[in-house]
Amino acid sequence: QKEVEQDPGPLSVPEGAIVSLNCTYSNSAFQYFMWYRQYSRKGPELLMYTYSSGNKEDGRFTAQVDKSSKYISLFIRDSQPSDSATYLCATSNRDDKIIFGKGTRLHILP
């Protein structure tokens, strides 16, 4: 079993819809959870960072961690065409090494 599982998509949704992106992880020791966004031909950029369980909101983005089910979610409200990108979940149980999911390709249709 991979340490972090993520559906690669692609996921296509109409503009303005709520987008839900998800990952599962296997190691209950993971404490740090991140979402990165990667535009085509660019490096990933950190979008959201959470520690342990709970929700974190930043503008149109909400990150959610459920440690009991080892489930990580990213919600995007009022999705825009500029949100079209690959979204990578990532996690770590240590202070230095991050384990990434394969990424989900998201297309927001105008």
Add this chain to the structure above:
Amino acid sequence: GAGVSQSPSNKVTEKGKDVELRCDPISGHTALYWYRQSLGQGLEFLIYFQGNSAPDKSGLPSDRFSAERTGGSVSTLTIQRTQQEDSAVYLCASSLVSTVRDEQFFGPGTRLTVL
């Protein structure tokens, strides 16, 4: 200010040749990471440097891969005797220190194609 830069942006080479990929991290960042991103795969950790400490090489896939970081700044990833399965995007990232609480800033990557 300048972000992480990588060169070349694209590299096409023949199987069996050696290649060198360069990364210029953000000035003042003590931690530097190399990742590999293959088609349909996530970011695969290769190696990381933290200050003057011995690098963590645990992600290097074979002894054909090596990396160095000179003067705590620029890093070079070298792949010897390249194979077709080495074709991927090689990404470099740097952070102020090597904890997950510090954001890793990624460069645009070097797209390596081995024919």
